[in-house]
Amino acid sequence: MASYNVELTRTAEKQLRRIAKRDRNRLVEAIRGLADRPRPHGARKLQGYDDVYRIRVGQYRVVYEVFDDRVILIVLKVGHRKDIYK
Numbered sequence: 001m002a003s004y005n006v007e008l009t010r011t012a013e014k015q016l017r018r019i020a021k022r023d024r025n026r027l028v029e030a031i032r033g034l035a036d037r038p039r040p041h042g043a044r045k046l047q048g049y050d051d052v053y054r055i056r057v058g059q060y061r062v063v064y065e066v067f068d069d070r071v072i073l074i075v076l077k078v079g080h081r082k083d084i085y086k
Contacts, residue, residue, distance in 0.1 A: 003035045004073045012075045023060060030057045031075060038066045038073050
């Protein structure tokens, strides 16, 4: 299986920059891991969307969309679990 190209939306980039460095490093590693396994163990499909998933990284969540036909993964949002779904 080919490795997916991972892209971040502007919103996700801004949200990632606001997170403390220690947590940010963990999130970046998790996002990089999505290139090889776009649907890792523990990834949940969000209701109401076709190919939108979320992964947990401690108290944070990464919401992303997978395009299998184009082998692209786009990170839509990154944030604390209390704020991410608003």
